[in-house]
Amino acid sequence: MKVIQDKTPEEWKKAVPVLEDLTALRETMWRNPRKRPAEQGISACSLGMEDIRDAEARLRRFAPYLARVFPETARAGGILESPLREIPSMAEALGVKERLILKCDSHLPVSGSIKARGGIYEVLCVAEKIALESGMLTLDTDYAVLAEPRFWELFSKYTIAVGSTGNLGLSIGIMSAKLGFQVTVHMSADARQWKKDLLREKGVTVIEYAEDYSKAISEGRRQAEKDPWCHFVDDENSKNLFLGYGVAALRLQKQLMEQNVPVDEEHPLFVYLPCGVGGGPGGVAFGLKQVFGDAVHCFFAEPTHAPCMILGMATRLHAQVCVGDFGIDNRTAADGLAVGRPSQFVGKLMEPFLSGCYTISDEHLYRLLTLLAEREGIRLEPSALAGMTGPQWILHTEAGLSYQRQEGLTDKMSDSTHIVWATGGSMVPEADWLSYEKKGKQLLAEGQ
Numbered sequence: 359m360k361v362i363q364d365k366t367p368e369e370w371k372k373a374v375p376v377l378e379d380l381t382a383l384r385e386t387m388w389r390n391p392r393k394r395p396a397e398q399g400i401s402a403c404s405l406g407m408e409d410i411r412d413a414e415a416r417l418r419r420f421a422p423y424l425a426r427v428f429p430e431t432a433r434a435g436g437i438l439e440s441p442l443r444e445i446p447s448m449a450e451a452l453g454v455k456e457r458l459i460l461k462c463d464s465h466l467p468v469s470g471s472i473k474a475r476g477g478i479y480e481v482l483c484v485a486e487k488i489a490l491e492s493g494m495l496t497l498d499t500d501y502a503v504l505a506e507p508r509f510w511e512l513f514s515k516y517t518i519a520v521g522s523t524g525n526l527g528l529s530i531g532i533m534s535a536k537l538g539f540q541v542t543v544h545m546s547a548d549a550r551q552w553k554k555d556l557l558r559e560k561g562v563t564v565i566e567y568a569e570d571y572s573k574a575i576s577e578g579r580r581q582a583e584k585d586p587w588c589h590f591v592d593d594e595n596s597k598n599l600f601l602g603y604g605v606a607a608l609r610l611q612k613q614l615m616e617q618n619v620p621v622d623e624e625h626p627l628f629v630y631l632p633c634g635v636g637g638g639p640g641g642v643a644f645g646l647k648q649v650f651g652d653a654v655h656c657f658f659a660e661p662t663h664a665p666c667m668i669l670g671m672a673t674r675l676h677a678q679v680c681v682g683d684f685g686i687d688n689r690t691a692a693d694g695l696a697v698g699r700p701s702q703f704v705g706k707l708m709e710p711f712l713s714g715c716y717t718i719s720d721e722h723l724y725r726l727l728t729l730l731a732e733r734e735g736i737r738l739e740p741s742a743l744a745g746m747t748g749p750q751w752i753l754h755t756e757a758g759l760s761y762q763r764q765e766g767l768t769d770k771m772s773d774s775t776h777i778v779w780a781t782g783g784s785m786v787p788e789a790d791w792l793s794y795e796k797k798g799k800q801l802l803a804e805g806q
Contacts, residue, residue, distance in 0.1 A: 362683045363675060363726050370684075374672045381684050383662045385747075387716040387757040388672055389735070389764075390659040392709045396651040399710030405597070407648045413479060413601040414608055420482050422502040427536055429795045430467045438474055442613040445778075447733040454749045457619070457775045461610065464738050464783040469529040471694070472603070472638045473783030477591070478531030479602025481518060484589050488516060510538030510787045517542060519582045520591040521575030523634065524549040524693050525782050530591055531562040544578035546571040548689075548696040552787050571635070571690050571697045572680065593635050594677070603641025607649045610777075619775055621653050626770055630748030631779045632741055633658035633667050633715070634697040636704035642779065647711045655765070657751075659744035661690035661723075668715040670700035677702035691720040692741035694782060714761065716751050718744050721801050728798025737791055738783035744780040752776075 362370060371377045400406065421436030431438060440462045449458035449609035467475040489495035489504065492512055503509070517540040520530045527543035534541040542563045545554060547570060554564050567574045575593060582590035593599065614621060621627045629646060631639035636658075643656035658667055663686060670676040678697040681688050688698040726743040730736050752758035753771065762768045786794075 360683075362679060367684055370673060376668065376672050376726070377684065377685075380665050380669060381686065383686070383719075383752075385662060385717050385719055385722070387714060387751045387755065388668050389711070389714040389757065389761055390671065390712050393713055394710040396647050396711070400648065402710065403707065405601070405644070405707070409597075409601055410604040410608065410645055410648060413598075414605045416471075416482065416486065417479060417602075417605060418652075419486075419497070420501050420504075422500055426502050426505045426662065428468050433581045438467055438478065439609050441462070442610070442777075443734075443736075445730070445736070448730055448746075449749075450735055451729055452746070452750055454753060454776065456749065456753065456771065458749060459619075459775065459777045460734075460736065461779045462736075463606075464736075464742050464780040469525070469527065469532050470785035471525040472642075472779070473525040473529035473782075475606055476596075476599035476602035476637060476641060478533045479527050479605070480591050480596060480598040481530060481533040481537065481539075483598045484516075484518065485513060485539075488513065504537070508714040513538035514540065515587060516540065517585060518586040518591065519544065519578050519588055521571065521578035521593065522546070523571050523696050524553045526591075526593055527557060527564075528553055528785075530680050531557040532560055535562055542581075544574040544581075546574040546696070548550075548693045549691055550790070552790060556785075568693050569595060572699050591733065593637055595703045596637065597703075599637050599642070600704070603638050604648070605646035606642045607645025610646070611649050614760045614775075618677065621650050621742050621775065623653055624770055624773060625653070626767055626774045627654045628748065628752055628774060628776045629654060629656050629779065630745035630777070631656065631658055632692070632744035632781050633660050633742075634664075634695040635699075636701040636708070637682075638781065639779070640701070640704035640708050643708065643711060653753075655713040655761075656711065657713050657748050659748060660715060661692045661695050661741075661744070662716050662717045662719045663690040664688045664692070664696050664698060665715070665717050666697050666700040668717070670702075670705045671709065671712070673717070676700060676705040692723060694739075694741040695744060703735055716748065718747055722747065724794060724798040725801045725805070726798075728795050730804060731795060736780075737786070738780050739786050739791075740794060742781045742783050746779070748778065749776040 425432045425436030463472040518534040519542040521544040582588045633639045723740040
């Protein structure tokens with residue numbers, strides 16, 4: 359009989375009840391029993407606000423360079439940030455009376471997804487280190503000089519590699535190639551063809567695998583270890599990726615203030631983040647807890663066919679377990695979330711901070727994709743809709759109402775704000791998007 363660590367699958371199901379829903383591919387919500395007051399979690403963590411501010415400062419140093427080489431960022435002075443947009447018509451369609459806001463990382467400049475945060479930041483960290491050590495750059499230099507041919511020549515001696523289901527590969531590939539690095543992206547079977555094509559157009563070497571994300575990242579890591587001139591961007595374990603995402607919290611705080619959206623004990627903030635291996639949502643959620651403390655409640659959203667983070671956190675096995683161990687196939691239209699094994703680093707670090715996770719079916723993603731386009735005129739890729747059912751879970755299910763009672767929020771919910779983190783979609787080719795919309799319309803019609 360199959361044994362996972364020290365238990366059979368059936369023994370695990372008895373010990374961790376949410377596994378029944380996960381293995382049956384049912385949409386479900388899991389509340390994190392190890393969540394602690396924010397102050398306790400922060401004091402016990404090796405990373406903190408100082409690290410996030412350091413990352414923010416580095417991005418500011420690079421802003422003149424980014425403004426020069428990516429004209430679409432010039433208006434914002436080279437700062438890569440996305441709009442914060444209320445979606446009242448979508449809220450009405452979902453039966454949500456509270457304030458519903460979309461964080462449009464789908465429209466981040468350069469690579470059109472949340473990966474433009476952590477992915478681009480890690481590449482900039484590597485470039486800065488090389489340039490400083492070469493003596494060609496100092497911290498006081500105007501970083502716009504990095505666009506000069508002499509730096510291209512410097513960086514061309516080095517290779518940057520990454521394993522990806524799609525969007526991280528895009529951000530790493532586009533940024534690395536622009537600086538002059540050699541770039542190799544190891545892409546899993548679920549990566550969209552247009553993403554591979556775009557990378558190749560940028561001069562990136564794309565290696566394709568018939569297997570899933572775990573194979574792409576492990577093979578990429580193995581090959582990179584042989585080359586002392588190669589930096590491997592490790593999506594499962596990278597602190598730089600994590601901190602790049604964390605800077606989003608400081609930016610969001612400013613946007614909420616500008617839009618007069620209060621966040622405090624009497625005005626709770628709920629944030630719903632699509633989750634693959636965990637780096638992006640983990641970094642954002644970590645930053646949000648640093649900024650807002652107990653006033654913010656963060657939930658991860660995963661496909662029913664790839665619920666690796668719930669599985670890892672609920673069993674506390676983290677990266678020692680994968681969805682395939684429980685017969686879950688890791689096949690989903692949400693390509694950015696098609697991950698079978700979660701990040702050990704993120705899962706453990708988020709234990710005291712994360713409020714919970716929930717799952718969503720591919721069919722539900724397509725229906726929401728079409729509904730959002732019809733109601734708000736916003737186009738997202740399927741994985742970016744994973745956060746959209748979060749408010750319904752919290753406001754309209756027993757699991758959500760139980761969470762409200764546990765946190766003492768029942769009387770405060772009328773003053774709550776709910777942010778759905780839209781992680782990608784603005785760069786999807788027209789033909790691909792129309793096929794998504796068509797599928798969503800068919801599913802909506804069948805449901806009437």
